[in-house]
Amino acid sequence: MGLLSKKDAALITDPLADNNPITIQVLGICSALAITAELQASIVMSVSVLFVLGIGNVVISLLRNIIPSKIRIIVQLIVVAALVIIVDQVLKAFAYELSKTLSVFVGLIITNCIIMGRFEAFALGNGPWRSFLDGIGNALGYAVILIAVGFFRELLGSGTLLGFKVLGDPIEKTGLYALGYENNGFMLLSPMALIVVGIIIWVQRSRNKALIED
Amino acid sequence: MSKRTDSNGYTLLFAIGMVLVVGALLAFTASSLRPMIDANKRIEKQQNILYAMGVNDNDESSAIFVSKDKVADEFSKYIKKQLVIERTNVSEDANAYLIDVKKQQTAAKAGNVRKLPLFVGEKDGKTFYIAPIRGKGLWDAIWGYVAMDKNMVVQGAFFDHKGETPGLGANIKQRYFMDDFIGENLMNNGSFKGITVSKSNNDPKNEDKNDNEVDAIAGATITGDGVAAMIKSELGLYVPYFKTLK
Numbered sequence: 001m002g003l004l005s006k007k008d009a010a011l012i013t014d015p016l017a018d019n020n021p022i023t024i025q026v027l028g029i030c031s032a033l034a035i036t037a038e039l040q041a042s043i044v045m046s047v048s049v050l051f052v053l054g055i056g057n058v059v060i061s062l063l064r065n066i067i068p069s070k071i072r073i074i075v076q077l078i079v080v081a082a083l084v085i086i087v088d089q090v091l092k093a094f095a096y097e098l099s100k101t102l103s104v105f106v107g108l109i110i111t112n113c114i115i116m117g118r119f120e121a122f123a124l125g126n127g128p129w130r131s132f133l134d135g136i137g138n139a140l141g142y143a144v145i146l147i148a149v150g151f152f153r154e155l156l157g158s159g160t161l162l163g164f165k166v167l168g169d170p171i172e173k174t175g176l177y178a179l180g181y182e183n184n185g186f187m188l189l190s191p192m193a194l195i196v197v198g199i200i201i202w203v204q205r206s207r208n209k210a211l212i213e214d
Numbered sequence: 215m216s217k218r219t220d221s222n223g224y225t226l227l228f229a230i231g232m233v234l235v236v237g238a239l240l241a242f243t244a245s246s247l248r249p250m251i252d253a254n255k256r257i258e259k260q261q262n263i264l265y266a267m268g269v270n271d272n273d274e275s276s277a278i279f280v281s282k283d284k285v286a287d288e289f290s291k292y293i294k295k296q297l298v299i300e301r302t303n304v305s306e307d308a309n310a311y312l313i314d315v316k317k318q319q320t321a322a323k324a325g326n327v328r329k330l331p332l333f334v335g336e337k338d339g340k341t342f343y344i345a346p347i348r349g350k351g352l353w354d355a356i357w358g359y360v361a362m363d364k365n366m367v368v369q370g371a372f373f374d375h376k377g378e379t380p381g382l383g384a385n386i387k388q389r390y391f392m393d394d395f396i397g398e399n400l401m402n403n404g405s406f407k408g409i410t411v412s413k414s415n416n417d418p419k420n421e422d423k424n425d426n427e428v429d430a431i432a433g434a435t436i437t438g439d440g441v442a443a444m445i446k447s448e449l450g451l452y453v454p455y456f457k458t459l460k
Contacts, residue, residue, distance in 0.1 A: 037381025068225040075232060082236045089243050093250035096258065103376065154381065163276075185432045188381055 004133070011133040015141030018208065021114045022145040023201045028114040032146055033193040035105065039162050042150030045105050046143030050136065052083055053115050057135035059083075060123035067124070076119040077110075084109050114142055149196045157187030257282055259311050260289040266359040266372045267292065267335045267342040277372075277389050295334040299455050300327050307331075315348045315357070330451055335361070342369055345452055349444025352436040353377045356386065360449060362400065364459045368409070371395040373441060383437030394420045394428040400445075402426055406453045408446035411438035 004012075021027045035041045059079050060067075067075050088106050091099035109115070118138050123131040154160055159167035159176075168175015186192055205211045219225075261279035264270065269292050271278040280288050296310035310331040322328035335342040343364065348357040358373035373386045385391055398409050402424075412427040413435065420429060430438040 035380055037379065041380040066219065066228070068219045068228050070220070070225050071229060074229075078232060078236055082240060085240060086243050089247050089251070092254065093247040096251075096254040100374075107377075158381065188433050 008130065008133055011130060012137035012140065015134075015137040016144060017141075017204070018211065020141045020145065020204075021117070021138050022142060022197065023204055024211065025114075025117070027117050028112050028142055029194075029197070031105075031108045031112055032149060032197060033190045034108060036146060036150040036153050036193050036196075037157065037188045039147065039150040039154045041101075041105075042146040043143075044101060045108070046139070046146050048087075048102060048105055048109055049112060049114070049142055050139035051087065052080065052109055053118060053135040053139045054132055055135075056080055056083055056115060057118055057123040057131040058128045060119045061126060061128040061131035064124050064126075072124065073116070073120070076116055079119075080115055081110050114138060145197065145200060148200065149193055152196055153187045153192060156184050157192075159183050256312070257285055260285045262359050262372050262374070263311060263333055263335075263344055263346075264288055264292060266344050266361040266370045267337060268361070268370050269335075269337065272389070275389055277387065277392065292335045292337055293333050294336050297332045297334065299330040299332060299452070302454070304455065315346050316355075319348065328451070330455075332452065332455065340369075343452075343456070345449060347444045347448035349440050349448070351375050351378045351386075351440040352383050352434075353379070356437065356440050356444065358441075358444075360395070360445065362449075362456075364456065366400040366406070366449075366453070366456050368395045368398045368400065375437070378437050379434070382431065383434040385431050385434065386437055386441055391428075391431060397423040398428060399424050399426065400449060406450050408449065409442060411442045413438075 015021055018024065022029065022032055031045060035045050056079055060076060063075070063079075084106055088099060088102070091102060118135060122134045126134070151161070154162075155166070159165060165175075167181065168177045219228075261282075264280055264285070265277070269280060269288055271280055279285070296307055298305050298307045298310050298313070311333065313329055313331045315331075318328045318330075331346060333344040335344060341364065342361045344359055344361045346357070346359050348355065350356065354376035356373065356375040356378065358371060360368060360372075361370040363369055371392050373392055375384060375386060378384045378386065395409060400406060400408060407426045410427050411430045413430045414427075415429065416422075417425060417427060418429050
């Protein structure tokens with residue numbers, strides 16, 4: 001990485017695995033449960049969070065020396081909410097179709113604890129460039145888990161990926177369904193998202209023992 | 215150690231400044247984009263109405279509207295009349311499709327006469343009567359358009375939602391669910407019965423078109439019930455008009 005110093009590069013790579021916001025910091029679980037029944041929704045949510053967290057971190061970092069500490073949480077909330085509303089309005093004017101798929105996520109982005117968590121823990125104490133990298137890194141770490149969970153839930157729950165029938169047609173009984181395979185409807189319900197996240201946490205910690213807490 | 219930014223005066227000033235800046239920014243964005251957003255909403259309504267009567271660019275499995283640049287022409291080509299029904303009084307209004315169903319529902323609750331829009335479309339020699347419907351899903355509003363013939367047999371349906379769960383309730387806007395309504399009879403032995411979104415699995419391939427039932431989506435019970443409820447309460451209001459057509 002010629003572009004980034006080793007320390008800066010770590011800001012991006014750390015959250016992808018050993019400091020993942022979902023599996024290690026256990027933030028942003030609520031949205032991971034709510035929208036991962038479909039792979040497409042996971043991807044849309046990941047991109048939205050990438051955008052909001054990247055820009056939001058920079059804004060908070062630029063304001064970090066003038067934000068009064070007594071009302072800093074409210075200021076952070078206003079920055080996220082304003083960003084999300086502006087993005088939503090612009091999409092409604094220029095990409096109406098896309099904005100309709102996104103509308104369900106708007107509320108979930110504002111309340112996503114990863115965003116507030118990164119503002120509070122990182123952007124308030126670091127410069128804009130490092131904050132930007134931290135935002136991107138954490139959003140990517142979030143995306144990796146969301147997409148993995150969305151992949152398994154849609155594949156096992158509906159037998160499709162991004163809407164394509166990859167396992168055959170359950171009504172016409174083709175592909176795997178001809179052999180008696182059935183979709184597991186339970187995968188589509190929120191508790192299974194928690195169990196899938198749990199399995200990912202388990203695998204991750206058994207591969208790297210240093211992550212296990214006493 | 216006390217910083218300059220810790221004083222009450224500064225905090226108050228910062229809060230006021232922040233509110234002014236953010237408020238102005240949002241107001242500016244909202245008002246400058248308003249005309250474009252409104253145009254998009256009009257286009258969407260026309261697309262939805264045309265979709266219900268079978269004017270769309272559907273491919274094998276997904277629902278695709280007529281394109282944005284063609285929609286105005288197609289709308290005036292296929293929609294012959296736009297009616298507004300107020301009790302027994304029926305009038306024509308070329309902007310009936312802009313009637314806000316939500317506002318009319320509120321007005322009806324307050325005891326006013328509700329304006330019921332109905333669009334009369336013609337395609338391949340067949341006449342379609344298209345009515346808007348609106349109700350509640352699990353999380354938020356659901357709505358749609360149902361195209362019927364003069365005997366209140368469904369010829370096409372379109373549903374949409376504000377915030378139903380992706381992968382579950384959100385699937386009411388998928389082809390496999392909407393297409394199930396085609397051919398279903400809203401009447402049963404001369405009286406209005408509606409269409410139930412049924413979990414009984416009596417007819418999973420939807421071959422019986424006179425059972426007043428379509429197959430439900432697994433994991434989306436409340437959204438499905440919402441669809442059935444809005445079909446029953448909203449389309450029921452049109453029954454007196456359809457009786458006059460006979």
